[in-house]
Amino acid sequence: MENEIVIKICGSYPIDFVKVDIENNPNFVFQNDQGFETINVFDSDGNTASVNSFLECEHYVSGGWDVIPIERAETFYFDLFSIFAVLSVIVGFIFSKKIKIING
Amino acid sequence: MVKLKNRYLIAIKVVFLLFIIIIPWSISDYGDNVRPEKITSDLRFYERNTCSISINEFLISNPNVIYQDHYKIRFNNYSSIKCFGQITGVDQINHDFYISVGSNVLVGLFLQTSFWLLLISFIKKDENKLSLKIKDFVPIFVIPLFLIFGLYSEIRFYSKNLYLIDLTKFDHYLNLYTYFLFVTFFSYLIFQNRKENLIYSVPYLFLFMMLFNGFNLYLPVIFFATYGLKEILSGKLSKIFLTILSLYSLFWLYQAAGNNYYLKPDKVRGLSSTIYTFPGTFYWTVITFTLVVGIFYYFSSKKEKFDYSFLIKPFLLSGIAVLIVGYLSSGNPLIRFMTYYYSGLTKYPTDNQNLFLLNEWGEKVAWRGMFPSAESIGEFYGLILLLLILKMFSHKQISYLEAIFSLFCILGLYASNNKTAFLLLAFCILYKYTQQLKPNRVIKITLSGLFLFLLIFFIRLDNLLLDFNFTSNNMVGLGYASGYENFRSSSINYLSNLSSNNVIKLLIMIVGQVGFLINRSELWGLFLARYNPSFSEFMLGTGPYNLAKHYGEVDIVNTRSFLLPHSSFLNLILFFGFIFFIFFIVFVFRKLIKLKKINFDLYLINIYIFINLIKSDSILYISTLTTYLAIFTICVAIIQKKYSKVI
Numbered sequence: 037m038e039n040e041i042v043i044k045i046c047g048s049y050p051i052d053f054v055k056v057d058i059e060n061n062p063n064f065v066f067q068n069d070q071g072f073e074t075i076n077v078f079d080s081d082g083n084t085a086s087v088n089s090f091l092e093c094e095h096y097v098s099g100g101w102d103v104i105p106i107e108r109a110e111t112f113y114f115d116l117f118s119i120f121a122v123l124s125v126i127v128g129f130i131f132s133k134k135i136k137i138i139n140g
Numbered sequence: 141m142v143k144l145k146n147r148y149l150i151a152i153k154v155v156f157l158l159f160i161i162i163i164p165w166s167i168s169d170y171g172d173n174v175r176p177e178k179i180t181s182d183l184r185f186y187e188r189n190t191c192s193i194s195i196n197e198f199l200i201s202n203p204n205v206i207y208q209d210h211y212k213i214r215f216n217n218y219s220s221i222k223c224f225g226q227i228t229g230v231d232q233i234n235h236d237f238y239i240s241v242g243s244n245v246l247v248g249l250f251l252q253t254s255f256w257l258l259l260i261s262f263i264k265k266d267e268n269k270l271s272l273k274i275k276d277f278v279p280i281f282v283i284p285l286f287l288i289f290g291l292y293s294e295i296r297f298y299s300k301n302l303y304l305i306d307l308t309k310f311d312h313y314l315n316l317y318t319y320f321l322f323v324t325f326f327s328y329l330i331f332q333n334r335k336e337n338l339i340y341s342v343p344y345l346f347l348f349m350m351l352f353n354g355f356n357l358y359l360p361v362i363f364f365a366t367y368g369l370k371e372i373l374s375g376k377l378s379k380i381f382l383t384i385l386s387l388y389s390l391f392w393l394y395q396a397a398g399n400n401y402y403l404k405p406d407k408v409r410g411l412s413s414t415i416y417t418f419p420g421t422f423y424w425t426v427i428t429f430t431l432v433v434g435i436f437y438y439f440s441s442k443k444e445k446f447d448y449s450f451l452i453k454p455f456l457l458s459g460i461a462v463l464i465v466g467y468l469s470s471g472n473p474l475i476r477f478m479t480y481y482y483s484g485l486t487k488y489p490t491d492n493q494n495l496f497l498l499n500e501w502g503e504k505v506a507w508r509g510m511f512p513s514a515e516s517i518g519e520f521y522g523l524i525l526l527l528l529i530l531k532m533f534s535h536k537q538i539s540y541l542e543a544i545f546s547l548f549c550i551l552g553l554y555a556s557n558n559k560t561a562f563l564l565l566a567f568c569i570l571y572k573y574t575q576q577l578k579p580n581r582v583i584k585i586t587l588s589g590l591f592l593f594l595l596i597f598f599i600r601l602d603n604l605l606l607d608f609n610f611t612s613n614n615m616v617g618l619g620y621a622s623g624y625e626n627f628r629s630s631s632i633n634y635l636s637n638l639s640s641n642n643v644i645k646l647l648i649m650i651v652g653q654v655g656f657l658i659n660r661s662e663l664w665g666l667f668l669a670r671y672n673p674s675f676s677e678f679m680l681g682t683g684p685y686n687l688a689k690h691y692g693e694v695d696i697v698n699t700r701s702f703l704l705p706h707s708s709f710l711n712l713i714l715f716f717g718f719i720f721f722i723f724f725i726v727f728v729f730r731k732l733i734k735l736k737k738i739n740f741d742l743y744l745i746n747i748y749i750f751i752n753l754i755k756s757d758s759i760l761y762i763s764t765l766t767t768y769l770a771i772f773t774i775c776v777a778i779i780q781k782k783y784s785k786v787i
Contacts, residue, residue: 106220106222106304107304109220109221109222110220110221110303110304111304113221113222113246114246114305114312114315115315117246117250117315117318117319118314118315118318118319120250120322121250121318121319121321121322122318122321122322124322124326125321125322125325125326128325128326128329129272129325132270132272132329
């Protein structure tokens with residue numbers, strides 16, 4: 037099954053992608069994919085891993101590794117600002133009708 | 141209905157303004173035990189501790205940074221949201237220290253919008269309450285779409301400013317859309333509610349240019365474009381006009397397809413396309429058109445009365461504020477930093493503290509203060525003085541305060557070293573005097589002689605005595621010398637190969653002679669060295685605010701700085717082509733003739749503006765563009781009798 041976070045970080049699933057059971061193979065070695073641009077993924081402690089193939093990327097991301105923490109924080113702020121902007125517009129619209137300024 | 145007393149509302153706004161000025165630059169993790177150190181040549185501490193100390197915290201430990209001018213506080217736009225207002229690095233170059241402060245542009249977008257709209261909200265509201273209808277909401281929701289399209293089209297410029305915003309991802313555009321919706325909605329609400337009084341507040345645009353930090357966008361552009369789109373959708377524009385514009389647009393888009401010239405916008409950021417591509421041309425065509433329509437309809441809508449003496453107070457206040465803030469900024473790094481941000485300037489205020497500085501040849505060095513262009517600010521001061529003098533001619537009392545303020549404007553005009561503005565001011569005064577007081581022939585001749593003396597004094601007698609053949613061909617000659625042999629512009633090739641008995645040659649020689657006398661030979665020559673249109677581009681232009689092709693297409697010798705064409709007329713030919721330019725001149729000329737019969741003072745003001753435009757880039761700055769367009773638009777409205785009363 038395709039994972040949305042995997043697609044977001046690693047790109048679209050290759051057509052011929054086959055998920056390999058890596059956990060049960062202690063000698064498994066990821067092969068570099070020349071056509072895959074290296075991506076850095078991070079764990080919650082800030083440790084970095086550079087992944088060089090879609091399979092490797094999918095494996096790490098499925099295991100909880102994610103984008104750079106600061107990017108995660110920025111994305112959070114981007115969404116927060118969007119919510120603030122939309123709410124402000126709604127509130128601004130309602131209040132522009134409800135408030136009356138009187139002299140004094 | 142909630143009723144709020146006006147004085148409480150003002151108090152709330154003032155508190156909020158102070159909050160916006162102080163708090164964002166004070167936020168820091170005060171529990172992290174990282175305390176700012178005294179700044180010395182050993183800058184390792186600041187290399188290790190980036191984004192840990194707020195600028196205000198830093199300034200408390202280093203108060204000398206506030207007033208010593210070898211410290212330069214600079215914005216670091218490409219920094220995270222969390223890092224906003226914090227020190228991102230300190231560098232030393234020779235004796236100067238550059239202190240970088242995180243200034244994420246998205247935070248800035250909200251901060252600057254709130255600050256400027258709060259300021260505008262102090263202007264008195266109109267009697268008629270604004271009630272938003274569907275026809276208002278359509279442009280409010282559509283313009284942000286164009287704005288994010290603008291970000292997409294100028295991706296090269298924005299990728300250096302938008303931290304971790306990926307302009308290839310849809311969800312980031314969604315975020316950006318909501319931010320621009322916020323700006324568009326609130327600016328529309330605030331501007332529209334103050335239509336009657338905002339006319340008289342236009343001069344404050346010289347104090348607050350309202351350019352968003354890190355964006356190629358002004359706040360007034362957003363509002364006027366929204367308003368313009370509303371007027372277009374209401375069907376106010378004639379179909380013929382729209383058809384002609386569409387044909388022009390199609391030509392510009394066709395020409396732009398396949399091109400990719402980039403321009404670092406420098407001091408014309410906000411009103412200059414950074415890229416000459418198909419999407420870039422499309423965006424600037426739409427924005428410019430809606431902007432101009434917006435300004436036109438906003439200032440010409442039917443009103444009770446127009447009293448142009450009401451303009452004097454805001455002009456004077458803005459003029460004195462621009463001068464004082466400019467002077468304070470020149471010697472104080474903190475004020476310079478704050479002025480740049482909260483005024484929304486295209487360029488940091490000058491650090492030249494001497495308003496009377498002369499160069500090694502004893503010539504006056506132009507002082508621009510906080511405004512990006514000394515020439516345009518000189519025009520502004522000249523315009524204020526002209527308004528004031530016209531008021532005196534109409535037998536209205538000049539208050540002591542106005543007289544004192546006018547001294548500051550004289551100082552501003554002198555400091556800017558804009559001789560044309562000064563001469564035009566003198567010309568307008570003499571013209572008004574002879575027209576109103578009808579002096580006898582002797583006085584007329586004396587005054588004309590006096591003006592001629594002034595003219596010769598400014599042009600310098602030795603310049604007048606030079607060989608005509610040299611002076612009139614100097615512009616083209618300099619343009620030719622500025623190019624490279626292997627690839628010269630089509631215009632310089634054409635002009636330098638004209639036969640001497642050609643009528644165009646004669647016209648160019650006249651332009652060259654005028655250019656020489658007003659010190660424009662080099663700048664107009666450089667324009668010609670770069671100007672490389674095909675015949676159709678010469679006739680129809682390359683699109684609004686497109687300087688990227690002009691500066692990117694033909695390689696010329698290195699110039700001392702980013703030199704603009706220094707003529708709004710040349711800019712108009714470049715953007716819209718020769719055909720439009722001729723129509724524009726004829727249109728303006730006809731309106732001025734009508735205006736002269738209706739209101740001589742407004743006629744003089746327009747003469748002052750249009751002659752200045754021949755040798756300045758004022759249409760490239762929002763302050764001058766809006767002010768001049770507003771004045772001209774109001775005059776057109778007066779001609780069309782849209783005002784019940786004109787005072």
